[in-house]
Amino acid sequence: MSSTETKPERLEGWNRPPVIVPDGEGELLEVAMGPHHPSTHGVFRMDLALDGERVVRLKPVFGYLHRNHEKIAEQVSYLASMPYTDRLDYICSLTNNWAYALAVEKLAAQEVPERAQYIRVILAELTRIQNHASSIGFLIQEMGASGTPLMYAFKEREKILDLFESLTGSRMMCNYMRFGGCRVDVSAAWLDATRKVVAGLPAFIDEFEALLSSNEILMARTQGVGILKPDLAVNAGVSGPMLRASGVNYDIRKVDRYGIYDRFKFRVPLGDHGDVYDRYMMRVLEMRESIVILNQALKEIPLGPIMDPKAKIRGFRPKPGEAYGRIEAPKGELGFYLVSDGGPNPYRYRVRPPSLINLTVLEDMCLGQNVADVVLIFGSVDIVLGEVDR
Amino acid sequence: MKSVEEIKAAIEAAVPGAGVEFVPNPGPAAEHSLRLAPESALAVATFLRDDADLAFDFLSNVTGIDWPDKEIAEKAKVKRQVIKTVEGVDQQLEETVEETRKRVEPGCLEAVYHLYSIAKKHGPLVLRMKTANRSDQVELPSFTPVWRSAEFQEREIFDLYGIVFRGHPDLRRLLMWDGFKDHPMRKDYVEPDDYEYEPTAHDEVLKRAQEHKSREQGSGNREQGSGIA
Numbered sequence: 001m002s003s004t005e006t007k008p009e010r011l012e013g014w015n016r017p018p019v020i021v022p023d024g025e026g027e028l029l030e031v032a033m034g035p036h037h038p039s040t041h042g043v044f045r046m047d048l049a050l051d052g053e054r055v056v057r058l059k060p061v062f063g064y065l066h067r068n069h070e071k072i073a074e075q076v077s078y079l080a081s082m083p084y085t086d087r088l089d090y091i092c093s094l095t096n097n098w099a100y101a102l103a104v105e106k107l108a109a110q111e112v113p114e115r116a117q118y119i120r121v122i123l124a125e126l127t128r129i130q131n132h133a134s135s136i137g138f139l140i141q142e143m144g145a146s147g148t149p150l151m152y153a154f155k156e157r158e159k160i161l162d163l164f165e166s167l168t169g170s171r172m173m174c175n176y177m178r179f180g181g182c183r184v185d186v187s188a189a190w191l192d193a194t195r196k197v198v199a200g201l202p203a204f205i206d207e208f209e210a211l212l213s214s215n216e217i218l219m220a221r222t223q224g225v226g227i228l229k230p231d232l233a234v235n236a237g238v239s240g241p242m243l244r245a246s247g248v249n250y251d252i253r254k255v256d257r258y259g260i261y262d263r264f265k266f267r268v269p270l271g272d273h274g275d276v277y278d279r280y281m282m283r284v285l286e287m288r289e290s291i292v293i294l295n296q297a298l299k300e301i302p303l304g305p306i307m308d309p310k311a312k313i314r315g316f317r318p319k320p321g322e323a324y325g326r327i328e329a330p331k332g333e334l335g336f337y338l339v340s341d342g343g344p345n346p347y348r349y350r351v352r353p354p355s356l357i358n359l360t361v362l363e364d365m366c367l368g369q370n371v372a373d374v375v376l377i378f379g380s381v382d383i384v385l386g387e388v389d390r
Numbered sequence: 391m392k393s394v395e396e397i398k399a400a401i402e403a404a405v406p407g408a409g410v411e412f413v414p415n416p417g418p419a420a421e422h423s424l425r426l427a428p429e430s431a432l433a434v435a436t437f438l439r440d441d442a443d444l445a446f447d448f449l450s451n452v453t454g455i456d457w458p459d460k461e462i463a464e465k466a467k468v469k470r471q472v473i474k475t476v477e478g479v480d481q482q483l484e485e486t487v488e489e490t491r492k493r494v495e496p497g498c499l500e501a502v503y504h505l506y507s508i509a510k511k512h513g514p515l516v517l518r519m520k521t522a523n524r525s526d527q528v529e530l531p532s533f534t535p536v537w538r539s540a541e542f543q544e545r546e547i548f549d550l551y552g553i554v555f556r557g558h559p560d561l562r563r564l565l566m567w568d569g570f571k572d573h574p575m576r577k578d579y580v581e582p583d584d585y586e587y588e589p590t591a592h593d594e595v596l597k598r599a600q601e602h603k604s605r606e607q608g609s610g611n612r613e614q615g616s617g618i619a
């Protein structure tokens with residue numbers, strides 16, 4: 001078989017141009033990986049075409065968890081969608097809350113009091129730490145170290161979730177932010193407990209790193225695997241730690257300076273190679289920077305109101321217009337685009353899901369890699385299906 | 391960053407006959423946008439990405455909006471000659487009557503793009519495009535050849551709104567299954583009749599069963615919901 005010979009008949013149902021078999025030695029093997037594969041982080045399917053062990057095509061199939069979040073949000077009032085944003089990326093409900101509140105505040109020109117801004121930063125950075133910790137845990141799990149590293153990550157995550165629970169009443173579905181502030185005030189005791197947890201975090205990350213960062217198996221499995229070039233990353237709309245792992249200096253906390261992020265000193269870690277190892281490293285370093293932000297915020301948090309007294313809860317009807325608000329969520333750029341026609345519910349409500357858009361480059365990263373590495377590369381993207389399918 | 395008007399001027403200087411229209415945003419966010427003509431949109435997009443000053447290299451958000459046909463009722467004052475009998479004598483009087491006139495504003499589907507620049511760290515620039523109508527002329531040029539990030543998002547709009555993106559390399563449904571017929575995010579979307587038989591003899595249950603039966607016989611509505619290919 002010549003190297004350019006095509007096999008259109010095998011790929012009929014895919015509605016795709018035919019695959020070119022590179023070596024022409026064997027036949028292509030089509031594998032539907034998922035939607036119930038344990039490594040797919042939920043119900044997600046990848047249609048793979050394999051040449052031996054190598055991937056020659058990968059097509060993600062979405063929609064198993066689709067419940068048309070946007071349509072539902074367009075049928076209820078603005079505030080009624082707030083608890084539902086928790087269910088998008090259910091690992092980081094507080095940053096989802098913040099992104100939505102930010103967009104609505106932009107749409108209705110609302111102010112947020114000082115103390116509420118600090119609370120938001122503290123909660124968002126705690127969310128970032130627990131998201132990165134668990135995503136690294138899952139990544140190592142997918143490398144074959146079942147259980148133990150994930151439990152190390154979850155041990156620390158549990159402490160942060162306890163803080164969330166004592167403040168908001170729920171570990172994961174927090175429903176905490178409101179347009180123009182927050183739902184309940186933090187107590188001095190809660191702040192002390194948070195300081196205690198944050199003080200223990202560097203030791204946890206040190207331990208994590210001592211076990212993992214120079215681990216031979218981790219290095220062998222992740223270095224040089226799933227390389228993403230910076231120009232493709234930018235063109236494909238990749239955001240968050242994945243973009244920065246490719247060496248692109250773009251952190252929305254630094255660029256937009258939403259909330260009060262202009263007050264804190266922190267660095268933006270950047271990767272060099274854009275491989276799975278860099279993505280792992282980015283998350284470790286971002287956790288460290290989050291601790292830096294947390295220490296500053298916990299020291300400076302002022303007393304004062306947590307809700308804008310002028311904020312209208314009942315009968316909230318923003319003036320006609322539109323707004324796009326975005327934040328640096330742990331997984332990337334999370335944006336909400338809202339169009340108001342002056343009514344009590346949004347005319348158009350759109351979530352810009354970082355998890356979905358970061359998957360645009362999944363095929364590019366996996367082509368030519370071994371099928372065993374697909375699991376790793378996919379894990380290093382760090383997605384949550386609740387946000388991908390909405 | 392340049393203001394939206396300045397960007398509009400820059401586009402018109404670079405792409406002759408671009409047909410860019412300024413769309414103001416009346417809300418407090420004041421993110422004004424530019425409406426592109428579908429014929430020249432690809433040239434404009436390429437210019438926005440490649441121009442050294444603008445350098446909009448990052449297409450962040452792509453989404454659709456449905457604007458259904460709108461029936462507008464306007465009240466107009468009309469003067470009429472009326473013959474009235476006043477005290478037994480017929481008199482011709484002029485009377486002002488309010489009349490409601492109805493006209494239908496044709497709807498459209500709209501695609502909205504939010505651009506940022508990572509190189510210059512500015513943004514957002516909001517672009518929008520309109521289809522001619524909501525039924526048969528729903529084609530717009532795809533921006534996927536310019537920005538890869540539009541790939542899945544345009545597929546999602548195609549799926550949920552029904553805009554057909556010309557030049558998209560792989561335009562399939564993204565979230566709904568392939569055999570699905572309708573576009574769920576449209577404002578006039580009717581949910582499929584997913585009635586399940588309930589064997590209780592309550593009045594409301596029987597009423598629902600009756601409605602379901604007549605619908606099943608009346609139209610091919612069932613095909614829509616059970617279109618698993």
